[in-house]
Amino acid sequence: MNAITFNNSYAALPDQFYTKQQADPAPDPKLIIANSGLATELGIDPEFLNSEAGLAMFSGHNPPQGADPLAMVYAGHQFGGWSARLGDGRALLLGEVSGYDIQLKGSGRTPYSRGGDGKSAVGPVIREYIVSEAMHVLGIPTTRALAAVTTGENVIRETRLPGAILTRVASSHIRVGTFQYFYANNDKKALQTLTDYGIQRHYPDALKAENPVQAFYTAIIKRHAKLTALWMKFGFIHGVMNTDNCQIAGETIDYGPCAFMDDFNPLKVFSSIDQKGRYAWGRQPQMAHWNLMRLGEALSPIWGADEDASVKEIQSVLDSFGTSFNNHFQTAFSQKLGLPAPNAAILETTFKTMTEEETDFTLFFSHLRRLDQDGGRAKFSALFKQTSVAEAWLELWQTARDDSGITAKDSQALIRTANPIYIPRNHRVEEAILAGQKGNYEPMHRLIEVLKNPFEQQSGAEEYEQAPQAEEVVQQTFCGT
Numbered sequence: 298m299n300a301i302t303f304n305n306s307y308a309a310l311p312d313q314f315y316t317k318q319q320a321d322p323a324p325d326p327k328l329i330i331a332n333s334g335l336a337t338e339l340g341i342d343p344e345f346l347n348s349e350a351g352l353a354m355f356s357g358h359n360p361p362q363g364a365d366p367l368a369m370v371y372a373g374h375q376f377g378g379w380s381a382r383l384g385d386g387r388a389l390l391l392g393e394v395s396g397y398d399i400q401l402k403g404s405g406r407t408p409y410s411r412g413g414d415g416k417s418a419v420g421p422v423i424r425e426y427i428v429s430e431a432m433h434v435l436g437i438p439t440t441r442a443l444a445a446v447t448t449g450e451n452v453i454r455e456t457r458l459p460g461a462i463l464t465r466v467a468s469s470h471i472r473v474g475t476f477q478y479f480y481a482n483n484d485k486k487a488l489q490t491l492t493d494y495g496i497q498r499h500y501p502d503a504l505k506a507e508n509p510v511q512a513f514y515t516a517i518i519k520r521h522a523k524l525t526a527l528w529m530k531f532g533f534i535h536g537v538m539n540t541d542n543c544q545i546a547g548e549t550i551d552y553g554p555c556a557f558m559d560d561f562n563p564l565k566v567f568s569s570i571d572q573k574g575r576y577a578w579g580r581q582p583q584m585a586h587w588n589l590m591r592l593g594e595a596l597s598p599i600w601g602a603d604e605d606a607s608v609k610e611i612q613s614v615l616d617s618f619g620t621s622f623n624n625h626f627q628t629a630f631s632q633k634l635g636l637p638a639p640n641a642a643i644l645e646t647t648f649k650t651m652t653e654e655e656t657d658f659t660l661f662f663s664h665l666r667r668l669d670q671d672g673g674r675a676k677f678s679a680l681f682k683q684t685s686v687a688e689a690w691l692e693l694w695q696t697a698r699d700d701s702g703i704t705a706k707d708s709q710a711l712i713r714t715a716n717p718i719y720i721p722r723n724h725r726v727e728e729a730i731l732a733g734q735k736g737n738y739e740p741m742h743r744l745i746e747v748l749k750n751p752f753e754q755q756s757g758a759e760e761y762e763q764a765p766q767a768e769e770v771v772q773q774t775f776c777g778t
């Protein structure tokens with residue numbers, strides 16, 4: 298078994314970027330799950346995952362050889378309110394493997410913990426493992442999960458819950474909030490260093506541009522426009538799109554109160570703390586835009602010599618978000634509807650109908666795969682409150698499809714690639730969490746297996762496809778981390 302080779306490029310940045318910190322070793326760690334597929338992608342021997350050395354690494358025991366653990370500092374706007382210093386309060390960056398950050402989440406207090414204990418309960422660890430891996434398979438850029446362990450100690454939340462640590466893998470953990478931290482401190486030099494680092498690591502092509510900062514910003518905006526459209530394509534609600542959870546490599550990060558919606562409602566929120574619906578499904582593009590505006594602001598001191606010109610240029614790059622997002626969104630939904638090109642009229646009617654009829658978002662689209670099967674139309678109609686509305690919609694849609702010139706076969710091919718049968722349904726995630734809290738990881742493992750092939754019908758997995766029964770519906774999710 299080969300040793301893991303860590304690189305520590307972030308640790309080589311100036312001192313004010315982080316605090317070096319060791320993890321609290323877990324008293325009695327046990328592996329819940331490890332991701333051998335991801336290990337292989339990272340060049341880590343999968344055997345390592347189940348070894349004693351693996352468990353030691355995932356549970357915060359003596360840092361692995363070559364690692365130089367640290368807690369990163371950042372600031373951020375949380376629900377629009379400014380926090381001048383956040384930082385990794387319950388996470389530690391061990392270092393980079395094959396260019397990816399390896400981070401322990403839940404390994405104890407750091408100088409940025411404020412009132413928190415720096416620990417994670419097993420529930421949020423299970424949620425992040427399941428959902429982030431499912432997102433990856435759906436083709437949504439995301440941080441990933443390499444391993445989850447229980448620590449053998451309890452953490453106090455509303456009650457005492459088993460503690461756990463997630464090993465998170467990310468292209469990096471640099472956030473909009475990292476830039477904001479140095480911007481707010483008027484530390485132009487650090488801002489430049491961070492930008493140079495971000496460009497080198499994530500957007501090396503920007504170096505060829507006349508203004509690399511502008512090219513960097515443009516590229517980040519592009520990635521987030523696509524990311525937000527992909528979230529919406531699959532009915533995903535991030536739930537806590539604060540600037541400290543907006544990562545500059547363009548990956549989904551921080552699976553707190555996230556959820557995939559059941560019944561379609563553009564204003565749907567799950568997070569218990571999002572009382573005004575700031576991060577509702579349909580508000581996500583506005584909020585991504587808002588976060589990126591904060592990034593533009595933070596980059597302004599190093600943008601160029603002429604301040605007025607800089608402001609104009611930043612604004613004009615930011616303006617590209619709308620068009621870019623719209624293109625991705627329209628394309629995604631035309632694929633979901635099996636249409637060769639966007640059709641704004643049919644999409645608008647579709648959303649309106651789904652909202653009024655409270656149809657399940659995922660089933661609405663996945664049932665389009667089966668209209669031609671025995672009873673397929675009836676099953677589709679059963680998603681609606683009124684059969685007549687379903688029939689009227691189907692007629693409208695079929696006309697749009699025929700008018701578009703696409704063959705039924707090509708249309709089906711689009712529908713099949715754009716519409717998953719299985720998503721991490723909230724009630725299934727909840728079930729996995731509740732069992733996991735009692736030490737039974739079977740539901741978690743089973744769910745993870747099903748979610749590895751979201752686009753393929755799997756025999757014996759019908760229950761994972763179904764919408765929740767009334768008593769199973771998850772109304773609220775909690776940060777609870």
Ligand code: AMP
Nearest residue numbers: 383384385386387410413414415416778
């Ligand atoms: P989040 O809302 O999960 O993105 O976290 C926001 C901030 O709170 C980050 O700075 C976290 O490090 C910090 N934080 C969250 N949970 C804890 C905890 N249990 N202990 C210490 N800090 C925490």
Ligand code: MG
Nearest residue numbers: 541542550551
């Ligand atoms: Mg966060």
